[in-house]
Amino acid sequence: MKRPQGLWDRRDVMMAGSAAVGGITMSQDVTGALAATSKRNYLLVADTRIAASRDFAVQAMPNGERIAWIEGDITKLWYEELDTRWHDEKIAVAGLTEYGAFFCLERLAMDRGLRAAFKGSHRRDGTQLLHDIWAPKDVVTEQALNTLSEQHWPEQVARMAIASRIGGRMTSQLHKTSSVANERWPLLVSWMIVPKRFGGERA
Amino acid sequence: MRTPSGISAADFADALARFASVVGKDWVFTSDEDLEPYRDAYSILWNEPDERIASAAVAPFSAEEVQALMRIANEKRIPVYPISTGKNLGYGGAAPVLSGSVVLDLKRMNRILEIDERNSCVLVEPGVTYFDLYRHIQDKGLDLWIDCPDPGWGSVIGNALDYGGGYTHSWYRNHFDAHCGMEVVLASGEVLRTGMGAMPNAKTWQQNKYGYGPFVDGLFKQSSLGVVTKMGFWLYPAPEAFISGVIGVPKKSDINKLVDIVNYLENTVAMQGMPVFASPFLPMGLPMPQPPGMPSANASVADQQAYAAAKRMPYWTVTVSYYGGTEVVKAQWEYTKRKASAIAGVTFTGGDVIAMPPKPDELKGMLSKSPFGIPALSIFSIGARSEHADPTEGHITCSPIVPRTGEGITAAYELIQKTVTRLELPVTVLTPPIGCWARTFVILIMMAVTHDPERNKRTRTAFREMVKILADHGYGEYRTAPAFQDDVMATYSFNNHALRRFHETVKDAIDPNGIISAGRYGVWPKHLREKKL
Numbered sequence: 001m002k003r004p005q006g007l008w009d010r011r012d013v014m015m016a017g018s019a020a021v022g023g024i025t026m027s028q029d030v031t032g033a034l035a036a037t038s039k040r041n042y043l044l045v046a047d048t049r050i051a052a053s054r055d056f057a058v059q060a061m062p063n064g065e066r067i068a069w070i071e072g073d074i075t076k077l078w079y080e081e082l083d084t085r086w087h088d089e090k091i092a093v094a095g096l097t098e099y100g101a102f103f104c105l106e107r108l109a110m111d112r113g114l115r116a117a118f119k120g121s122h123r124r125d126g127t128q129l130l131h132d133i134w135a136p137k138d139v140v141t142e143q144a145l146n147t148l149s150e151q152h153w154p155e156q157v158a159r160m161a162i163a164s165r166i167g168g169r170m171t172s173q174l175h176k177t178s179s180v181a182n183e184r185w186p187l188l189v190s191w192m193i194v195p196k197r198f199g200g201e202r203a
Numbered sequence: 204m205r206t207p208s209g210i211s212a213a214d215f216a217d218a219l220a221r222f223a224s225v226v227g228k229d230w231v232f233t234s235d236e237d238l239e240p241y242r243d244a245y246s247i248l249w250n251e252p253d254e255r256i257a258s259a260a261v262a263p264f265s266a267e268e269v270q271a272l273m274r275i276a277n278e279k280r281i282p283v284y285p286i287s288t289g290k291n292l293g294y295g296g297a298a299p300v301l302s303g304s305v306v307l308d309l310k311r312m313n314r315i316l317e318i319d320e321r322n323s324c325v326l327v328e329p330g331v332t333y334f335d336l337y338r339h340i341q342d343k344g345l346d347l348w349i350d351c352p353d354p355g356w357g358s359v360i361g362n363a364l365d366y367g368g369g370y371t372h373s374w375y376r377n378h379f380d381a382h383c384g385m386e387v388v389l390a391s392g393e394v395l396r397t398g399m400g401a402m403p404n405a406k407t408w409q410q411n412k413y414g415y416g417p418f419v420d421g422l423f424k425q426s427s428l429g430v431v432t433k434m435g436f437w438l439y440p441a442p443e444a445f446i447s448g449v450i451g452v453p454k455k456s457d458i459n460k461l462v463d464i465v466n467y468l469e470n471t472v473a474m475q476g477m478p479v480f481a482s483p484f485l486p487m488g489l490p491m492p493q494p495p496g497m498p499s500a501n502a503s504v505a506d507q508q509a510y511a512a513a514k515r516m517p518y519w520t521v522t523v524s525y526y527g528g529t530e531v532v533k534a535q536w537e538y539t540k541r542k543a544s545a546i547a548g549v550t551f552t553g554g555d556v557i558a559m560p561p562k563p564d565e566l567k568g569m570l571s572k573s574p575f576g577i578p579a580l581s582i583f584s585i586g587a588r589s590e591h592a593d594p595t596e597g598h599i600t601c602s603p604i605v606p607r608t609g610e611g612i613t614a615a616y617e618l619i620q621k622t623v624t625r626l627e628l629p630v631t632v633l634t635p636p637i638g639c640w641a642r643t644f645v646i647l648i649m650m651a652v653t654h655d656p657e658r659n660k661r662t663r664t665a666f667r668e669m670v671k672i673l674a675d676h677g678y679g680e681y682r683t684a685p686a687f688q689d690d691v692m693a694t695y696s697f698n699n700h701a702l703r704r705f706h707e708t709v710k711d712a713i714d715p716n717g718i719i720s721a722g723r724y725g726v727w728p729k730h731l732r733e734k735k736l
Binding site for chain 1: 236237239240244288290310334338354356578579580581583584585
């Protein structure tokens with residue numbers, strides 16, 4: 001059953017808490033807002049083939065509605081769910097996927113009055129994994145990025161993405177190089193797509 | 204806030220306020236965030252001073268609102284750039300050709316107004332996507348198919364007006380040819396209907412294309428003369444069965460006869476599906492993994508043919524397909540085999556009958572469902588952005604129209620390969636000859652777009668050179684990105700650019716203030732044309 005608007009439950013508090021213990025430093029304002037806001041749930045998109053994608057989704061699951069599984073292609077997700085759902089309810093969507101899935105969803109989302117609130121690019125370069133993060137400046141800090149671990153970065157990035165859901169516009173770009181790239185995927189993107197605050201939606 | 208060139212900030216603010224009074228303030232966009240969707244994601248001018256950027260966008264809900272907006276724009280001389288959904292990535296997307304234009308975003312006009320199963324036709328508004336139309340047909344359980352491009356996320360009207368193509372029966376693959384009747388709002392705000400639609404209460408607007416008098420619909424293809432607010436299309440009555448088969452031939456020169464046979468089959472409607480020609484020895488753009496020892500595209504024909512013979516693989520293949528009744532498609536495949544048996548060493552594979560609509564397990568594993576009129580986004584899962592050499596940000600496409608002959612293919616690829624090498628063009632994909640439209644092929648030469656201005660500049664220079672070289676050899680582009688639309692129009696230069704001058708004469712008469720889609724496809728309104736000269 002959908003949670004009535006205006007209520008918040010302990011999952012919200014836990015998420016805010018886990019963001020802090022997970023090494024993400026957020027401003028006091030944002031932490032407060034995260035706890036106080038009447039957040040709507042979000043849908044998670046995960047690619048069954050990509051370990052980092054699964055890890056991201058599982059980490060984000062406690063506050064997410066459910067996971068829509070894909071294998072690269074988002075046609076089914078679009079046709080059977082989002083195309084109709086975004087007419088009635090601008091549900092936020094988050095995931096860690098290949099670039100193509102995100103690119104396509106972001107373009108479609110913009111037509112319906114949603115926008116990316118968080119984007120992370122995770123690119124393999126030889127043995128290194130390069131992280132570039134675009135996020136609201138109050139939400140994700142340089143310090144948070146420096147805590148990204150080689151093993152648990154997808155979970156950590158998931159917490160950043162979730163925290164960005166209530167932030168402002170993406171303004172800051174942060175960069176981090178980790179020493180070992182375990183992923184065989186040349187480029188992955190973590191993202192959170194949220195409703196815009198006004199206008200722009202399709203009738 | 205940006206303003207259109209030559210318009211004062213006060214006048215522009217006044218125009219926007221009046222636009223808002225027509226559509227409501229929520230549907231006038233001016234902030235950077237709101238205008239982000241109107242940037243061309245694949246722009247070869249990304250973040251450069253010449254990138255085509257809108258000053259604002261406005262999204263009407265009805266043709267009446269479009270009329271009201273055009274009257275205001277015409278009075279205030281505000282340049283507007285209509286888009287349906289702006290999804291033609293690689294050819295400009297939602298961005299205007301003239302920076303500072305106000306994008307007239309028709310996405311809210313997304314109604315399917317009439318659909319006639321018995322006459323297999325539909326009347327739609329510009330915001331109707333292929334997914335919308337497909338869903339409507341499925342929900343109503345109609346025995347109709349659509350013909351969609353790949354990806355199928357765009358507008359049915361927008362794709363047709365941009366001369367897009369699809370993948371099913373040859374009568375429906377040319378999306379502009381498959382239209383029947385239009386409603387157009389002119390710069391003055393006046394609305395006209397073409398074909399039978401010019402008659403009030405017409406009963407056959409979507410059944411008869413031509414009506415009475417000169418046929419004007421073509422003036423609105425790739426055009427800057429009006430805002431198309433409704434358009435009819437002929438749909439494909441759902442066929443009962445489908446067959447796909449592959450014809451293989453052993454020698455490079457066999458392509459001449461093979462193309463002639465396929466043309467004959469297609470032009471007599473004995474074969475209706477899109478013929479897909481291929482050869483492992485065609486140049487492909489980026490290097491693809493090849494079996495060890497396989498001769499490259501540059502190897503001698505003798506070596507290539509010897510390799511093909513040793514591996515028992517054809518030099519050329521063409522995948523042919525048939526739609527219709529079970530008995531009919533079986534007979535057509537048999538007929539095809541008889542005709543193609545004139546080529547020594549020909550082989551045939553496939554030919555199984557699939558009952559339509561295809562079952563889910565038959566569709567499983569197919570990357571594209573477009574041959575069955577099912578829209579998809581799967582193409583993005585194989586590369587919205589190339590991951591080969593280094594990440595890029597989309598592509599632009601040089602797309603010459605090539606004769607439908609084997610000799611035509613051979614000559615075109617020789618020229619393309621030589622030119623790509625000489626100009627060091629960053630080609631990521633060079634397609635086999637595509638037969639989506641009858642009587643000609645189109646070859647797509649896709650080049651990487653990056654966010655590196657210097658690299659993009661080199662690509663632009665090389666692209667322009669390629670367009671000129673192709674034109675010098677008689678190969679014309681069928682559409683192109685805004686950055687090159689003047690270059691391509693310049694190649695259609697017969698009799699001192701008589702065609703462009705004709706377009707300009709019509710433009711000046713129909714849109715004397717030059718407010719609609721200035722510069723689109725190389726046709727500029729008088730005041731900007733004179734500045735350019």
